[in-house]
Amino acid sequence: MSEDVHLSQICMDFGSFRAVNNVEVTIKPGEFFSFLGPSGCGKTTILRLISGFMEPTQGAVKIGGKDMKGIRPNSRPTALIFQNLALFPLMPVWENITFGLEVRGVSKELRRAKAEELLQLVDLHDSADKRISQLSGGQKQRVAIARALAVEPKVMLLDEPLSALDLKLRQHMRAELRAIQKRTGVTFIYITHDQGEALAMSDRVGVMSQGVLQQVATPQEIYNNPVNGFVASFVGENNVVSGRVASVAGGVASFETAKGTFRAKLGASVAMGDQAKLFVRPEFCTLQQSADPSVNSIAVEVTEIAFEGNFVNVFVRDQSGDTHMVQVQNDPSMPPPAPHTSCQMVFNPDSCMILSEAATARSAH
């Protein structure tokens, strides 16, 4: 039912601009894989390369081991769900869904039956004869998914299909997409700039910046062990301190900064003596009355408290004027310290990392 997708040393140039730079990744059969990155990072270009609307300048797209060079989109085993869905407004819902079967010469009766079956799958009953304009945003979404599934693709490509929906519906559709992927077992390649979507739905995530694939890993790995500063700061919140790696002992480094010396895990691409940055997540920071020599601490003053519901963001300022964020669980019996309270922001050496900047065009030929 599904195939792997191998992007082999792919580059894509638009004139002198290199949109995709030397991307090498294998997406396993039946995997839910997301490309995550800010707009303009090259992720949509990758999707168009896989679907066949563009040919790479260098490298090869292989689906199921077969080189796709010269194969038009209408002959590739992929189905693309467009960002704006691109449903056909002049056809009723069922003809939209079975358009891919119609062009393959399937009879009308079979197509109608298949449409009903797919409408069941995407949980959209009694809509076969409706016009596209009669559907809501979420319903259109489901029709687009059904239309792509109808051609029984080996690989499903999704270009930010949830970005037009409101928050509640978006969260609901995330779960729905994930469930449909599990049910059908098709390889899903999902493009998004929304880290929440990528982390919640994917088996693995590829984080991209400036055409370069920065890290490919499980959502947990991406969040907990980012390989560089770009991945760390693009995915989730961070408190960042600049400094220099002074010494390394057993994977734990001593990091000298203007705010004091901290102990932290050393990232892969950083060596002793390097200028780098220390990243620590707000939820791994706590506020205490006094410093604890066994962990890292910075003397701070509470400036602002933002109540978010299930958690509370406490904003603090250190002596050099930089603002940090500490995230604590909402617990009415233990309220966070009030503004203007002086205290220590402490964090464990295990939960902070020293990382370099993002990998940039390392192979600009």
Place this chain on the structure above:
Amino acid sequence: MQELIRRYGISLSVIMAAMTAFWLLALVVIPNLVLFKFSFRLYLPVDQLGGPNDVYTLKNYITFFQSPIHINVFFLTILYSSMVTIICLMVTYPLAYILAKVLKPTDTATFFLVLLIPLWVSEILRSFAWFIILSMQGPLNAILTGIGLIDKPIRWISGFQSVVIGLVYAYILFMLFPIYNAIQALDTNQIEASEDLGASTWRTHWRVIIPHAKPGIASGCVMVFMLCAGSVVVPTTLASTNSRWFTEIIQQWMFEGLDWNVGSAYAFLLLVLCIVFVSLVMRVLNVRLVDIAK
């Protein structure tokens, strides 16, 4: 109207509305009504005007139905106007698609300029140009014999073929623009979606692009057909001895026969019968008038 007043003030708005109304009434509605009245009156010597013979009658219209030659010319006019319309459509659709979806927008602008400049030249001059191009010793025959495609010059200006060529050239842009606009309004993602789902190029055109462009195609066809059927300059310039256009008969009644009454009756017959014909074709092709107005 309120928007107009808000933008230009009351006095300027009234002037603009009044000028439009004047143009519509004095130059379109009233002359047509006068001709309409003429068409029911007889062509009489001056001394009989207002006398017992000066009555309203359908005689002028009956004249048409009693003359087989005129009926024949009418059907030929409809036939060759339809042919011109179809040729225009066949040439224009691919061109409109390429202009709207294949070329870069900057190139499209250049193309449109090249297409539009000939339109600035008057229709009479363009018809005479074709008369020269198509003549026995003209450039077309010179080129075709020169490259060895034909042995001896072809008599282009014979039968309806020169009229058809001239009319296609005169009115093709009236087909191009509505179709171009319709295709341009189509979301390119729809074309890509169709291809992604496995459709061939031909199928994508048939199922996605043409249905979307149908209002544009319909309005282009109606415009070209009506302009052809009502054209005077091209048929008179490029016609040969054995091709007559219905408008030429109207002209003969009016200016050679000086019988404005029968001429008016023929003009209204042309208008009414063309509307009937267009309505029938629209019914067959399942196009509604509101689609064309879009």
